[in-house]
Amino acid sequence: MLVLHLGGLRCKSTTVILGTAVATRRDAKPTSRVLWVDRFLTVIRIAFVVVIAFGLLAFIAQQIDPQNPLARWLNPDATGLTAPQFKGLLVTGLAQGAMYGLIALGYSMVYGVLGFINFAHGEVFMVGAMSGMITSNKLADAGLWEDAFLFCLAFVVITSILISTAVAVIMERIAYRPLRGAPRLIPLITSIGVSFFLQNVSVVLLGPGAKSYPSLPTWLSQKRSLLGFEIEGTKLVVLLTAAVSMAGLWFLVERTKTGKAMRAVAEDKEIAALMGIDVNRTIVTTFAVGGAMAGVAGILWGILFRSVIHTTGFLPGIKAFSAAVVGGIGNLGGAMAGGLSLGAAEATAPLVLLEPLGVDGVSQLRDAVAFAVLIFVLLVRPSGLFGERLSEDDRA
Amino acid sequence: MTATSANPSMVETPGVAWRKQIRFALIGALSSVFIALAGMPVGLDGRSIIQPVLSMGFLSLLWVPFVMATLAGSEVVLEGMTARTRDSRDLLAGGIIGLGSAGGLVLLMVLIQNFNLRDPLVNWSPQLLNLLSFNRSLGVGALLWLLLGLILGVLGAAMHVLPKKLCSRIRTVVLSVLAVSVLETFLTDLLEGFGLEALTDFVYYKRGGLEVGGALLVAALALIIPLLVGTRIKDVKEQVVGLPAEERKRVNLILLAVSAALLLVLPFFLGKIANELLANVGLFVLLALGLNVVVGLAGILDLGYVAFFAVGGYTTAVLTSPNSPGFSPELPWPIALIVVVVITGIVGLFIGAPVIRMRGDYLAIVTLGFGEIIRLLFLSDWLSGWFGGAQGITNIPGVEVGIGTVKGTDPRSVFLLVLVFCAIAIYVSWRLENSRLGRAWMAIREDEDVAEAMGVNTTNTKLMAFVVGAVLASFSGAIFSAKVGSIFPTSFLMLVSIIILVVVIVGGMGNIAGVIVGALVLIGVLGGPKQPGLLQEFSQFKLLIYGALLVWMMLKRPEGLVPNVRRTRELHQEEFLQDAWLKGEIDTDDQEDLQ
Numbered sequence: 001m002l003v004l005h006l007g008g009l010r011c012k013s014t015t016v017i018l019g020t021a022v023a024t025r026r027d028a029k030p031t032s033r034v035l036w037v038d039r040f041l042t043v044i045r046i047a048f049v050v051v052i053a054f055g056l057l058a059f060i061a062q063q064i065d066p067q068n069p070l071a072r073w074l075n076p077d078a079t080g081l082t083a084p085q086f087k088g089l090l091v092t093g094l095a096q097g098a099m100y101g102l103i104a105l106g107y108s109m110v111y112g113v114l115g116f117i118n119f120a121h122g123e124v125f126m127v128g129a130m131s132g133m134i135t136s137n138k139l140a141d142a143g144l145w146e147d148a149f150l151f152c153l154a155f156v157v158i159t160s161i162l163i164s165t166a167v168a169v170i171m172e173r174i175a176y177r178p179l180r181g182a183p184r185l186i187p188l189i190t191s192i193g194v195s196f197f198l199q200n201v202s203v204v205l206l207g208p209g210a211k212s213y214p215s216l217p218t219w220l221s222q223k224r225s226l227l228g229f230e231i232e233g234t235k236l237v238v239l240l241t242a243a244v245s246m247a248g249l250w251f252l253v254e255r256t257k258t259g260k261a262m263r264a265v266a267e268d269k270e271i272a273a274l275m276g277i278d279v280n281r282t283i284v285t286t287f288a289v290g291g292a293m294a295g296v297a298g299i300l301w302g303i304l305f306r307s308v309i310h311t312t313g314f315l316p317g318i319k320a321f322s323a324a325v326v327g328g329i330g331n332l333g334g335a336m337a338g339g340l341s342l343g344a345a346e347a348t349a350p351l352v353l354l355e356p357l358g359v360d361g362v363s364q365l366r367d368a369v370a371f372a373v374l375i376f377v378l379l380v381r382p383s384g385l386f387g388e389r390l391s392e393d394d395r396a
Numbered sequence: 397m398t399a400t401s402a403n404p405s406m407v408e409t410p411g412v413a414w415r416k417q418i419r420f421a422l423i424g425a426l427s428s429v430f431i432a433l434a435g436m437p438v439g440l441d442g443r444s445i446i447q448p449v450l451s452m453g454f455l456s457l458l459w460v461p462f463v464m465a466t467l468a469g470s471e472v473v474l475e476g477m478t479a480r481t482r483d484s485r486d487l488l489a490g491g492i493i494g495l496g497s498a499g500g501l502v503l504l505m506v507l508i509q510n511f512n513l514r515d516p517l518v519n520w521s522p523q524l525l526n527l528l529s530f531n532r533s534l535g536v537g538a539l540l541w542l543l544l545g546l547i548l549g550v551l552g553a554a555m556h557v558l559p560k561k562l563c564s565r566i567r568t569v570v571l572s573v574l575a576v577s578v579l580e581t582f583l584t585d586l587l588e589g590f591g592l593e594a595l596t597d598f599v600y601y602k603r604g605g606l607e608v609g610g611a612l613l614v615a616a617l618a619l620i621i622p623l624l625v626g627t628r629i630k631d632v633k634e635q636v637v638g639l640p641a642e643e644r645k646r647v648n649l650i651l652l653a654v655s656a657a658l659l660l661v662l663p664f665f666l667g668k669i670a671n672e673l674l675a676n677v678g679l680f681v682l683l684a685l686g687l688n689v690v691v692g693l694a695g696i697l698d699l700g701y702v703a704f705f706a707v708g709g710y711t712t713a714v715l716t717s718p719n720s721p722g723f724s725p726e727l728p729w730p731i732a733l734i735v736v737v738v739i740t741g742i743v744g745l746f747i748g749a750p751v752i753r754m755r756g757d758y759l760a761i762v763t764l765g766f767g768e769i770i771r772l773l774f775l776s777d778w779l780s781g782w783f784g785g786a787q788g789i790t791n792i793p794g795v796e797v798g799i800g801t802v803k804g805t806d807p808r809s810v811f812l813l814v815l816v817f818c819a820i821a822i823y824v825s826w827r828l829e830n831s832r833l834g835r836a837w838m839a840i841r842e843d844e845d846v847a848e849a850m851g852v853n854t855t856n857t858k859l860m861a862f863v864v865g866a867v868l869a870s871f872s873g874a875i876f877s878a879k880v881g882s883i884f885p886t887s888f889l890m891l892v893s894i895i896i897l898v899v900v901i902v903g904g905m906g907n908i909a910g911v912i913v914g915a916l917v918l919i920g921v922l923g924g925p926k927q928p929g930l931l932q933e934f935s936q937f938k939l940l941i942y943g944a945l946l947v948w949m950m951l952k953r954p955e956g957l958v959p960n961v962r963r964t965r966e967l968h969q970e971e972f973l974q975d976a977w978l979k980g981e982i983d984t985d986d987q988e989d990l991q
Contacts, residue, residue, distance in 0.1 A: 192946065197947060200943055203940070205518070277988040314741065365778070368768070382754070
């Protein structure tokens with residue numbers, strides 16, 4: 001009863017602020033004239049497209065013949081990419097992209113349910129990678145890592161899932177639950193604080209230096225050829241694990257009661273509560289599932305790069321968020337697809353688009369490319385490639 | 397339920413909530429263990445507060461039982477209820493919390509003695525064990541900790557039992573002893589400037605910390621001064637408030653002039669360290685004032701604010717340094733500054749225009765992306781022909797003014813320069829806040845749709861916020877590069893944006909005084925991203941503290957230390973309405989609506 005009264009009050013106060021009876025329909029903006037900002041945006045959009053088209057053109061020219069005049073004019077040192085090089089880049093990109101996709105699921109699910117960016121999700125991933133580092137090193141010290149690798153890997157994955165799930169759930173309980181219903185930016189700022197805090201907890205507890213995973217058995221890191229691609233075993237493991245996790249998540253969300261509850265809460269919290277769904281528990285489950293996915297991604301990071309430091313979570317976190325936006329936030333399949341395409345884009349774009357244009361040191365600009373993709377998608381198609389799935393309230 | 401049933405019917409709040417006490421005891425235990433494992437006791441042991449008695453390392457553990465007991469004892473008195481009378485059971489609860497916190501430490505000591513987890517946990521060392529057991533055996537150490545925990549817990553709970561006046565006296569004494577000890581570097585510098593070495597020698601121990609005598613002196617002063625002047629200040633304040641508007645304005649002006657004159661004279665009495673410190677604080681005040689316009693007034697969360705600082709710094713470096721690799725006109729600093737302001741303003745427009753239409757949270761991430769892109773571009777080989785890549789730009793000359801050169805080697809001149817720009821920034825922010833533009837910003841912050849419906853051109857207004865913020869940051873960047881004399885991409889990490897954000901939020905979003913207080917407290921005491929503060933020993937923990945502070949502020953006091961009245965009302969709208977409703981203060985119009 002009390003809540004309902006207050007709800008009524010809040011509506012009342014909004015109208016008081018409004019003063020007069022001005023309609024506030026979000027879809028009917030009063031301005032119809034074209035502002036200079038819109039023109040500027042159009043120019044930026046066109047510039048983006050022109051750079052991409054020109055880069056592709058130059059790339060094709062360079063592939064046909066590195067000595068042809070167009071390619072020579074843009075980049076005198078043009079050499080062109082060989083097919084195996086390109087395939088190698090693509091596979092590396094896809095493997096990283098799969099990892100981004102796994103992290104992106106956490107961002108996407110939380111955004112779908114609560115409508116805010118859990119900036120600290122990248123740090124949950126870092127915690128997963130760190131705990132994997134600790135357990136795998138302990139196992140290697142005990143001499144088990146080499147002998148029973150698969151068993152050890154399973155153990156490491158499970159502990160890391162448990163730990164990052166616990167971190168995600170505690171985070172929700174302490175930092176986010178008290179802020180439910182606060183203005184939109186408040187939980188976002190809080191999550192930045194949580195992210196900063198977790199990074200530095202790792203520094204003070206585990207020390208500031210980079211730490212490495214024990215070396216992997218040779219049969220795993222060997223190259224294998226598959227469908228005309230030369231794939232390193234580790235990347236294959238990453239792609240497979242991501243596929244399995246994604247399938248598991250799809251099953252959970254689409255085929256179980258918990259998943260149904262999650263979808264209902266994402267659609268409309270109040271009505272879900274009226275239908276007898278425990279909203280708090282569903283939100284905790286969402287965080288837990290996201291945390292578990294981040295834990296898996298953490299181990300994959302360990303397998304791919306074998307080195308982890310307290311800032312490990314930052315860039316992959318931002319890129320994963322970009323992936324979630326690229327795929328359409330709130331859309332789980334979209335998050336995975338967005339991750340894969342972002343990974344592929346950031347691995348190939350520097351060499352395919354920028355190198356033929358004559359930019360030096362392109363590999364340094366990988367991260368800049370990832371951010372540029374995010375900006376481009378938000379400018380051209382803010383709802384993502386596959387459309388966002390959000391409740392009416394969050395689509396503001 | 398109707399509004400009438402909410403009329404005050406004096407009910408006493410129920411007794412001690414034991415569940416809550418147990419929970420706080422557990423939190424206390426966990427925090428103590430975390431602090432111990434984070435290495436604070438060992439790392440901070442070198443800095444003493446009161447020479448042989450108390451070091452900052454122990455203080456980092458001792459506050460836990462006290463604060464936990466105080467927090468657990470505080471109860472929200474609901475409207476229409478009276479606070480219950482406290483009795484010995486409350487003290488008992490405090491004692492339990494203290495014992496719990498100390499119990500965590502004792503458990504940790506036992507574990508350290510029997511297991512070796514040094515491998516992942518870097519601070520799991522015999523040194524920590526020695527420190528925790530006061531260099532005695534484990535049993536003695538454990539007993540001492542339990543005793544200390546018990547005493548501190550009971551004291552913490554006693555803060556609610558003792559009369560209010562006594563508590564506030566105790567708080568002033570403790571806080572002033574702590575403050576005098578923390579401010580040591582600054583105060584010795586200042587007192588030596590006045591030729592009062594004898595006093596500092598009496599108060600401070602040679603290698604840091606207060607002498608026992610000094611501590612007693614400070615405590616005595618903290619007790620006596622409020623007794624002497626406490627009521628008088630209040631009287632004077634009331635008198636000033638009671639004056640007619642014209643005269644009050646004049647009094648305020650005089651006060652302002654006096655404090656400005658004091659600030660201008662201050663650097664001449666300070667030594668190098670204190671001036672350097674204040675110059676750093678000033679740089680962050682400039683940055684924070686700029687971000688305050690963007691976040692505090694217009695409500696746009698810009699996480700890439702460091703980009704403007706970087707552009708300001710790099711443009712100055714390119715224009716003034718003879719070593720600039722690409723283009724080196726070697727302009728004098730004041731002329732360069734004009735170009736810098738123009739360029740940063742344009743960059744502000746260019747970054748602002750694409751993001752202005754996005755939703756608030758996307759905007760935050762995209763500006764963060766822009767911040768990183770700009771840093772990566774400065775770092776890249778591609779543009780190293782212009783900005784020197786990782787080698788940066790060196791040999792940036794100082795600022796030539798008529799009397800001398802402002803350079804990093806002379807912190808006093810830097811401080812004076814920073815002071816001038818801070819004054820400009822404060823004046824600009826103050827005038828803007830009360831201008832048409834400022835009101836438009838605040839309208840957008842409160843509700844963008846409504847603001848637009850009321851005829852505010854939201855796009856241009858938001859862009860103006862970006863540009864004003866960018867220009868203020870560019871001042872800071874220009875002074876920074878002249879001060880340091882060289883510039884590298886590593887000075888412009890995302891970290892800087894977050895730290896400025898923490899300063900603005902802790903101080904109080906949308907409040908000029910709050911922002912200055914935030915910068916003084918955080919940058920002055922803890923230090924900036926690379927600049928040391930008064931507590932240099934804290935350098936390895938300061939980022940941890942910044943993170944924790946940001947979360948805590950957002951949860952408990954989102955309006956900041958020095959809140960802006962209007963912002964507070966926005967953030968606590970529901971609570972205000974609830975209170976008003978419970979007290980029956982809502983207009984009859986609204987009540988009709990409710991039924």
